Amino acid sequence: MNRRMLLLPALCLLPAWAADQALPKAETLLDKYVEVTGGKAAYEKRRSEVMTIQMEIVGRGIKGTLTRYTDSSNNSISTGELEGVGKMEEGVYHGQAWENTAIMGPRVKSGAENDDAVRDSYFNAPLLWRKLYQAETVGVETVNGEDCYKIMMTPLAGGKPQYDFLSRKTGLILKTERTMVSPMGEISVQASTSDYKSFEGILYPTKVVQNVMGNQVSLTMIALKANQDIPKDRFEPPAEIKKLMAK
Amino acid sequence: MSFHRVLAAAIVFALASGAAELTPEQRKKNADSFEYAWSKIRENMWAPMPEGLDWQAVHDELKPKAASARTMEDARAVMRDMIARLKLTHFNIVAADLYDELGNGPGRRGDGGSPGLDLRLVDGQALVVSVDAGSPAQLAGVRPGWVLVKADGAGIREAIRKLDAALPDSTHKELAMTRAVMAKIGGAPGSKVPVEFLDASNRPVKMDLEIGMPRGEASKIGFMPAQHVWFESRKVENSGYVRFNLFLDPARLSTLFANAVEECSECDGFIIDLRGNPGGIGGMAMGFAGWFVDRQGVRLGAMRMKGQDVKFAIFPRSRTFRGPLAILVDGLTASTSEILAGGLKDIGRARIFGAPTAGAALPSVFEQLPNNDGFQYAIADYISEGGDRLEGKGVTPDQPARWTRKALLAGQDPALDAALAWIRKGKNQ
Numbered sequence: 235m236n237r238r239m240l241l242l243p244a245l246c247l248l249p250a251w252a253a254d255q256a257l258p259k260a261e262t263l264l265d266k267y268v269e270v271t272g273g274k275a276a277y278e279k280r281r282s283e284v285m286t287i288q289m290e291i292v293g294r295g296i297k298g299t300l301t302r303y304t305d306s307s308n309n310s311i312s313t314g315e316l317e318g319v320g321k322m323e324e325g326v327y328h329g330q331a332w333e334n335t336a337i338m339g340p341r342v343k344s345g346a347e348n349d350d351a352v353r354d355s356y357f358n359a360p361l362l363w364r365k366l367y368q369a370e371t372v373g374v375e376t377v378n379g380e381d382c383y384k385i386m387m388t389p390l391a392g393g394k395p396q397y398d399f400l401s402r403k404t405g406l407i408l409k410t411e412r413t414m415v416s417p418m419g420e421i422s423v424q425a426s427t428s429d430y431k432s433f434e435g436i437l438y439p440t441k442v443v444q445n446v447m448g449n450q451v452s453l454t455m456i457a458l459k460a461n462q463d464i465p466k467d468r469f470e471p472p473a474e475i476k477k478l479m480a481k
Numbered sequence: 482m483s484f485h486r487v488l489a490a491a492i493v494f495a496l497a498s499g500a501a502e503l504t505p506e507q508r509k510k511n512a513d514s515f516e517y518a519w520s521k522i523r524e525n526m527w528a529p530m531p532e533g534l535d536w537q538a539v540h541d542e543l544k545p546k547a548a549s550a551r552t553m554e555d556a557r558a559v560m561r562d563m564i565a566r567l568k569l570t571h572f573n574i575v576a577a578d579l580y581d582e583l584g585n586g587p588g589r590r591g592d593g594g595s596p597g598l599d600l601r602l603v604d605g606q607a608l609v610v611s612v613d614a615g616s617p618a619q620l621a622g623v624r625p626g627w628v629l630v631k632a633d634g635a636g637i638r639e640a641i642r643k644l645d646a647a648l649p650d651s652t653h654k655e656l657a658m659t660r661a662v663m664a665k666i667g668g669a670p671g672s673k674v675p676v677e678f679l680d681a682s683n684r685p686v687k688m689d690l691e692i693g694m695p696r697g698e699a700s701k702i703g704f705m706p707a708q709h710v711w712f713e714s715r716k717v718e719n720s721g722y723v724r725f726n727l728f729l730d731p732a733r734l735s736t737l738f739a740n741a742v743e744e745c746s747e748c749d750g751f752i753i754d755l756r757g758n759p760g761g762i763g764g765m766a767m768g769f770a771g772w773f774v775d776r777q778g779v780r781l782g783a784m785r786m787k788g789q790d791v792k793f794a795i796f797p798r799s800r801t802f803r804g805p806l807a808i809l810v811d812g813l814t815a816s817t818s819e820i821l822a823g824g825l826k827d828i829g830r831a832r833i834f835g836a837p838t839a840g841a842a843l844p845s846v847f848e849q850l851p852n853n854d855g856f857q858y859a860i861a862d863y864i865s866e867g868g869d870r871l872e873g874k875g876v877t878p879d880q881p882a883r884w885t886r887k888a889l890l891a892g893q894d895p896a897l898d899a900a901l902a903w904i905r906k907g908k909n910q
Contacts, residue, residue: 235517320731418794
């Protein structure tokens with residue numbers, strides 16, 4: 235009886251609370267993200283980026299370093315090595331994504347997996363979300379003790395939506411959730427982003443912790459060089475990938 | 482601080498403390514280690530606990546014992562008791578000092594050194610099935626087909642009988658028994674072990690067999706203990722033949738494997754000898770399979786994890802080997818080796834020769850526990866493309882061919898000979 239008495243007032247209050255908490259539009263939040271991370275002008279000055287990233291599979295003692303090159307051509311290439319595992323390379327070259335690892339060998343991506351990689355390779359992506367996604371604010375969730383707006387980002391070209399969690403307080407992205415589609419199946423990835431630091435006028439999360447397939451992968455950006463002259467052939471895939479592309 | 486430094490500190494401490502009781506801090510670390518391992522198993526178990534095991538009851542019974550263990554070995558025994566109750570492969574506790582012995586320092590008996598011979602248990606005897614070129618065993622005159630009768634004063638036939646009685650019947654039994662016997666002729670490189678063989682004429686041959694350095698190059702990945710990896714390839718008749726002891730050191734092994742296949746593009750057939758290969762990095766099975774499959778969308782099987790399946794997709798190389806593919810297996814073929822053999826068999830790409838495999842095929846990971854010991858635990862089951870679990874079942878050869886003493890003494894290799902005959906037959910048709 236007592237419980238029921240408590241429950242009824244709570245139910246009566248719910249609609250009033252919901253009306254007060256109307257969710258802001260996704261475009262407002264995403265545009266604010268651009269502003270708080272440096273502003274449109276700062277992004278537009280960017281022509282290229284070279285990131286150095288330390289990578290660790292947490293708790294497994296597996297570490298390595300990656301270097302990622304991107305520029306306004308929307309090509310990208312990441313190369314690195316994990317201790318005991320060997321070389322890892324991946325990239326996007328003129329709309330074709332590829333990967334080459336010592337363990338599984340070379341492969342070119344196709345279908346939804348290729349689409350995802352190509353979207354991820356867009357340079358200055360925060361400015362271009364309207365070209366790539368339909369965005370909708372779908373709720374409020376707490377991430378590491380901070381209230382965040384949850385935005386559903388649905389690719390305009392089709393594919394699984396991803397979710398970005400933007401802090402109500404700072405406007406920064408604190409978490410993303412997505413489902414990666416690949417020949418190995420649908421793999422869900424949750425990534426928390428933190429430790430934002432400014433690199434030549436733009437804030438970047440320098441710490442990303444991904445939870446994927448029961449593994450926790452920690453990525454720490456230790457350097458970012460902007461507007462370097464990256465030779466165009468830097469983005470060319472290795473010979474074995476070119477052979478697969480030509481097949 | 483590097484992992485090795487952490488380990489070195491632990492070992493120095495262990496040496497200094499001898500058999501003294503553990504400090505309260507060490508006991509807490511053992512309790513934390515138990516809790517960590519127990520939780521990891523609960524979080525990652527992909528199916529209900531085997532045979533209705535009450536995992537919480539296991540925790541409540543054993544955690545106080547782990548926390549009050551007087552020595553590190555006692556603590557490990559409690560944790561090994563916990564994981565033994567799962568009755569699954571790929572769950573292990575690795576003593577912290579073993580990492581150093583395997584990875585950095587000279588080995589101890591059973592810890593890495595080898596006289597350079599391989600044994601299999603056949604009809605209650607330990608048969609020498611191969612002798613490495615240039616190894617102490619070869620230099621001492623040991624030959625395939627000889628029987629190991631005694632090692633370090635212990636009768637081998639008696640040891641086999643005891644192991645046979647002690648170990649439960651399973652597909653893993655041969656693997657466990659053979660490893661136990663092999664351990665009797667392992668040791669620190671440079672040391673000697675007294676042994677007695679029966680030669681081809683059944684005459685006893687006694688010798689102090691020198692223990693050599695482990696074959697191959699040391700390879701280490703994460704918290705997995707360092708292991709030596711070797712690879713050999715050659716042409717037999719006009720077929721390519723590769724053999725390697727582990728699916729590790731991918732940068733080196735993948736290149737060697739690639740070279741072997743590419744140099745054999747005009748061969749009549751290709752043979753992958755996975756006998757005695759206990760596996761390693763599961764993903765390498767996908768990489769190797771890509772040399773023999775030229776269709777997209779083909780898989781070796783799937784890893785069934787908690788909440789999701791991960792398919793072992795094959796990614797065809799730009800140029801693949803399209804001729805007959807034979808894979809040789811035996812009771813010591815396990816894990817990644819079974820995934821490769823079973824998967825290629827299921828999709829009709831390879832014919833399997835030899836004896837049934839170990840049925841020990843659970844994908845697993847290594848982590849370090851708070852007390853510095855290593856902890857291996859399975860995170861998934863493996864389902865072959867044909868829909869079968871490999872764990873506890875293994876891969877059944879298309880064409881059985883077992884080691885026999887008579888064949889070995891005659892310089893024959895029944896499984897390899899059968900594979901070559903099959904390739905010849907295909908060429909002539």
